[in-house]
Amino acid sequence: MENQVAAASGKLGVLVPGMGAVATTFIAGVEATKKGLAKPIGALTQMSNIRLGKRTENRYPKIKDFVPLASLEQIVFGGWDVYNENVYQAATNAKVLQQTQLDAIKAELEAITPMPAVFDREYVKNLDGQHIKAKDTKWNWALALMEDIKNFKEKNNCERLVMVWCASTEKYIETTDIHETIEAFEAAMQADDDRIAPSMIYAYAAIKMGVPFANGAPNLSCDIPALVDLAKELGVAIAGKDFKTGQTLMKTIVAPGLAARALGVNGWFSSNILGNRDGLVLDDPDNFKTKEVSKLSVLEEIFQPEDNPDLYGELYHKVRINYYPPHGDNKESWDNIDIFGWMGYPMQIKINFLCRDSILAAPIVLDLALFMDLAQRANMSGIQEWLSFYFKSPQTAEGLKPEHDIFKQLIKLQNTLRHMMGEDLITHLGLDYYQDLVESL
Structure with missing residues (x-):
């Protein structure tokens, strides 16, 4: 190509x-x-x-x-x-x-x-x-x-x-x-x-x-x-x-890690405040709904609760965005993540991301x-x-x-x-390094 x-x-x-x-x-x-x-x-x-x-x-x-x-x-x-x-x-x-x-x-x-x-x-x-x-x-x-x-x-x-x-x-x-x-x-x-x-x-x-x-x-x-x-x-x-900037960026980083370790998640509450023009626009419910639909889809696709009901079948995901003029373009997001591990024991993760949108x-x-x-x-x-x-x-x-x-x-x-550019694709499999070693012995 x-x-x-x-x-x-x-x-x-x-x-x-x-x-x-x-x-x-x-x-x-x-x-x-x-x-x-x-x-x-x-x-x-x-x-x-x-x-x-x-x-x-x-x-x-x-x-x-x-x-x-x-x-x-x-x-x-x-x-x-x-x-x-x-x-x-x-x-x-x-x-x-x-x-x-x-x-x-x-x-x-x-x-x-x-x-x-x-x-x-x-x-x-x-x-x-x-x-x-x-x-x-x-x-x-x-x-x-x-x-x-x-x-x-x-x-x-x-x-x-x-x-x-x-x-x-x-x-x-x-x-x-x-x-x-x-x-x-x-x-x-x-x-x-x-x-x-x-x-x-x-x-x-x-x-x-x-x-x-x-x-x-x-x-x-x-x-x-x-x-x-x-x-x-x-x-x-x-x-x-x-x-994909602030809170959703963090979700697409953290959620794959939880899924990779087969840790359960039964709740993820997300709240944002920002005061720029974007925040003003999203202060209207009709405009917020467009953003909400975009943000809510992320976790479902990563966790796939229909395929992993024991881990994510009861996931409750809530997103809130609030207009707060004093912060201007400095968006602040809070995430409360309720997870559970071995034998169902509960744990929590708290994320406070003070970002610049x-x-x-x-x-x-x-x-x-x-x-x-x-x-x-x-x-x-x-x-x-x-x-x-x-x-x-x-x-x-x-x-x-x-x-x-x-x-x-x-x-x-x-x-x-x-x-x-015509280069080989990389799968990160890496077995060839070790297969070559075995064959040489």
């Missing part, structure tokens, strides 16, 4: 719907790294190594030196937002990064201004921005976004584009008949159907323009049959859903942008399940259960890169 990966030549435009705390932290981090003022900690594409061949070969290159990724110097930023602030102003207001750090890259950030957003307050009731496209049919909104994409690419002389959704969580909706086929979906947009969410319009516009789309929120977005089929038909990579999300945005661009150049269209590592609720082909174990997700990601 190595020869099928096109070179990462020219500029790569990274388009971001929603230029709030996550997006501005991501952009500022890349610009600071380019000037040698920071390091891209947390980004596998920049910091991680990958093993090639046998352990005895001692081949552990950086991922960025192994696969043909676009470099940070090739990236050009753009996007949409409901507030008319350049990235410097938005990052200052988000209060994630120190002002001295922002001031050091002020010129670069001030040069990036958002385009007017497609916005429907029915889907995000707690926001009321004014920097939005005039009310129109959702079909015409899609056409306007496609025109934005075309103009951005031409104006910035970009060779390729990717789009990563960093905007708010929309209210909870389920797939209906209008989401089943592209014909029904397009007809519904032309009829200005209420069941077409703004994120779906962005996803549709991206796919139609040949732009890979990654969904960082739990919204349906491109996770509907119509857009999955369209992506396959047009040869466009898609992935989602919902960046946008600091954890920013490297995910970078990795997804670069890996989605890589997938597109490798002709890997449709759902990119190998990027499940980055998502709370990984999008999969119909009928496939998602893999939530972060360690298995990492193996899948690394083996996909090895396969892409």
Whole structure:
């Protein structure tokens, strides 16, 4: 497959719907790294190594030196937002990064201004921005976004584009008949159907323009049959859903360990407080339900209670998110885990994670942008399940259960890169070392 990966030549435009705390932290981090003022900690594409061949070969290159990724110097930023602030102003207001750090890259950030957003307050009731496209049919909104994409690419002389959704969580909706086929979906947009969410319009516009789309929120977005089929038909990579950052990151680390040791779990209570724009949006019950569904699915898929009733058949899982303005972007999560071991004796685990939401999300945005661009150049269209590592609720082909174990997700990601470059896959079996030894005696 190595020869099928096109070179990462020219500029790569990274388009971001929603230029709030996550997006501005991501952009500022890349610009600071380019000037040698920071390091891209947390980004596998920049910091991680990958093993090639046998352990005895001692081949552990950086991922960025192994696969043909676009470099940070090739990236050009753009996007949409409901507030008319350049990235410097938005990052200052988000209060994630120190002002001295922002001031050091002020010129670069001030040069990036958002385009007017497609916005429907029915889907995000707690926001009321004014920097939005005039009310129109959702079909015409899609056409306007496609025109934005075309103009951005031409104006910035970009060779390729990717789009990563960093905007708010929309209210909870389920797939209906209008989401089943592209014909029904397009007809519904032309009829200005209420069941077409703004994120779906962005996803549709991206796919139609040949732009890979990654969904960082739990919204349906491109996770509907119509857009999955369209992506396959047009040869466009898609992935989602919902960046795996704080509490769910910890669950996908801890839960596989408990399952590996066959320890029982009968209760897992999770509570969060955060005060950024995401917290404000999730303060509405309709929007919280979308996030709740995404977060609740993780433990069921890891523990598989239907196959392990003695260990997890009575598992009670509860998730709470509370808006708390004083904490800003500094999310705090508490997990109480009631476990039991030998002969049913109870034990407890307490986790108090004082994390920074946008600091954890920013490297995910970078990795997804670069890996989605890589997938597109490798002709890997449709759902990119190998990027499940980055998502709370990984999008999969119909009928496939998602893999939530972060360690298995990492193996899948690394083996996909090895396969892409014509290297042997690694199973970690290791028996050949010992079989060879026995045969030599």
